[in-house]
Amino acid sequence: MSISSVSSATSNVSYGTNGANQLAQLQKQLASLQKQLQEIAQSKDDAKTKQQETTQIQAQIQQVETQIEQIQAQQNSTSTGQSQSQSLGQKMTSANTGGNNASGASGISILV
Numbered sequence: 001m002s003i004s005s006v007s008s009a010t011s012n013v014s015y016g017t018n019g020a021n022q023l024a025q026l027q028k029q030l031a032s033l034q035k036q037l038q039e040i041a042q043s044k045d046d047a048k049t050k051q052q053e054t055t056q057i058q059a060q061i062q063q064v065e066t067q068i069e070q071i072q073a074q075q076n077s078t079s080t081g082q083s084q085s086q087s088l089g090q091k092m093t094s095a096n097t098g099g100n101n102a103s104g105a106s107g108i109s110i111l112v
Contacts, residue, residue: 023071030064033057 040053 019071019075023068023075026064026068026071030061030068033061033064037061 037054037057040050040057043050045053
């Protein structure tokens, strides 16, 4: 049984605007690796060979899972940052446009 290596294909994942595409690609690779694990378990290879191949595939699975987690964390932090920014912008707009104040339209109240 031959083991295809995906570590080189997944080690240089960047976090650009194509994060969703990279995430989908990594999930496909993960499914492929899991399938290979099943094939190893069902193979007629000796126990030592099976163990070596299983160990290699499990290491690759761990790498892919780590990269998936990193992309998801990046996407979550990006969307959280955007939500917080939008919320802050709405609050500032509301503060600047609401109520009568002594300074006019600047949104700063001056108490005398």
